[in-house]
Amino acid sequence: MTQTLQGGAFGSALYRALWRWHFFAGLICAPIVILLSITGALYLFKDEINDSLHRELRLVAPQSTERLAPSALVIRALDAHPGTLKGYGAPAAPDRPAEVKIVGADGLKDIVYVDPYDGRVLGSLWDGGFAGSPTMYVVRKLHSLQYAGWFAERIVEAVAGWMVLMTASGIYLWWPRGQQKGGQWGGVVTVRGTPGKRVFWRDLHAVTGVFVSIVIVFLAMTGLPWSGYWGKKFYSAAYAVGMGMPDGYWDKYPVSSVPLKDTIDHAPWIVENQPTPLSTAAAGVPAKLDDVVRTVEALGMAPGFAVVIPAKPDGVFTASVYPDDISRERVVHLDQYTGRVLFDMQLKDLGLFGRLAEWGISIHMGQAFGLANQLVLLAALVGMVGLTVSGIVMWWKRRPAGSLGAPRLPAGQPVPRGLILIAAAGGLFFPMVGISMLAFAVIEVAVYGTRALRTA
Missing domain, CATH: 3.10.450.40 (Nuclear Transport Factor 2; Chain: A,)
Structure with missing residues (x-):
């Protein structure tokens, strides 16, 4: 940082403590953020890449x-x-x-x-x-670290939460506090110096972070519904307040133990764990595929829909579509033998949280608004890579030889109550972040001792 951190807001205990946490979170999360940004940028153009490859x-x-x-x-x-x-x-x-x-x-x-x-x-x-395609399947799995198992998925969930908190703390650290007086906006909205100077990397990091901050928070929050822990809790909360999956859809028919996400390629988030219904009979002559397709087309389902063939005698035909126009998202279950529609769910049938999640995910994947959607997110993801790289370079240039060079807490000052409140709120809203905070606090206590970290 180029400001003099002595006295005033820049030298306050809260400022220094947030800077320290921002530093460590950024350094630890950097590899994951770069991976998420690169794989996310590729996945934005999955259709174009697939068409080119195949x-x-x-x-x-x-x-x-x-x-x-x-x-x-x-x-x-x-x-x-x-x-x-x-x-x-x-x-x-x-x-x-x-x-x-x-x-x-x-x-x-x-x-x-x-x-x-x-x-x-x-x-x-x-x-x-x-x-x-197989290629984009690998990209998608890398984006969520699913290849590394459930623990790695929790790491991604924690990083998503930290991205939100780092954005908030970064804006706090960037906030002008009077240095723009006299028309001097260097380091606030413009970048000073040249690539060989530390001030250049500091300004590049701060200014880039401000410009992409809204998109960072959006991408983090719209990705969290698909996470293992946070997503399940959000799903339960949405359902509990009547803003998720409406009641009554399966009241008329028996259901299987197979969740929808195991039946179709892309299930709406709010219903992915809901069971697939069963046919009213367990034997007979199955309906013809041609008739099933005609029924689905007569319902007005968007082109490009897929029909899953029943795998068991009591299974159902399941037709689904997830088009670029998310308002036409739809899932239809049909009786295996009569071809009769048992269940027809559209976006409008979901609760408020369900609809918001589907819109958010569609934008997150670059689908909702065509090329403009893709290009805006691509620019933001490139900015995130630049933000991460500039932060690493800035740290490397300022660190003393043989030392980590982490920002130090003010000597003899207690931990600000404001930081504790921020940490508590962030940890409760993002449980994986809360766990990592506790681990970090344990390390801090071990390094500095309980006396140096007493509460103000």
Whole structure:
């Protein structure tokens, strides 16, 4: 920092304590923030990347002729790729193929792409689910650290909470406090110096942080509903106050023990753990796929919907779609034998928190507002990488040789009550952050002793 931290606001115990916590949180979270930013930037353009990597599979020449029936396309796919039919994806646009999901003899699920006009099999890919390809599946898993197990997912959840707190503390540390008098806005909204100077990296860090602060908080908060602990608690709270999943949807029918998230590629967050209903009968002649598709289309479901084939005698057909226009998000369950609609949920049927979460996630993934949505988030993610790198460079340039160079607490001053209140509020709202705060406090006590950390 370039301000003189002696006396006044810059030398206050609260300022120094927040600076110290901001420093350690930023340094520890830096690798995860960079990973989240890079993988998030790639995932924003998953459709464009998938089309580029697999153009011969994902695009067809539009024709004026009528499309073949879904059953005919499925037969073509099974002839080329023998196995068990698991799902059918209707073409999302005139230049898109049908997607037939098949589990082969090796037990792997693949997507077979079929030209809907002439039935020509274009090829197949391992089923990457909502990511759309194996490549983007890896990117998505890296983004959430799911490859490293539940503990790593909790780390990501903690980092998301810390991003919110670091943004708030960063704005507090940046706040002008009079240095812009006389028209001098250096370090407030402009960057001073050159890349070889420490002041340049300090200003770059502060100014970039201010400009991307709103997006940082937005991305952190819209990602948290999908987290393991915070998301479950938020779900329970939303349901308890009647703003999540409305009651009564499954009252008329028996339900299975299979949650919706294990049935379809992308389940709305607020209902992903709700059970899938069962058919009214457990035996009979299953409804034809062509009839099921016609029923779903008659409901006005958005193009590109997918139909999951029942896996058990009492299972149901499940049709779902998650389009760029999130207002057309929909999940429909149909009886396996009669083809009758058992359950039809649209975005408008969700409670307030459910609708807000779905809109937030759609924007988070760059879908809701097209290219503008993608470019704004891309700029913010590039800014987050720059913010992190500039913070590391600034620290490296200011640290004394052989020392960590962490900001020190004012000698002989107690821990401010304001910091304790901030820590308590942040820890309660973000439990994973609270746990990390307690761990940090233990380390601080061990280093400085209880006397140096007494409460004001």
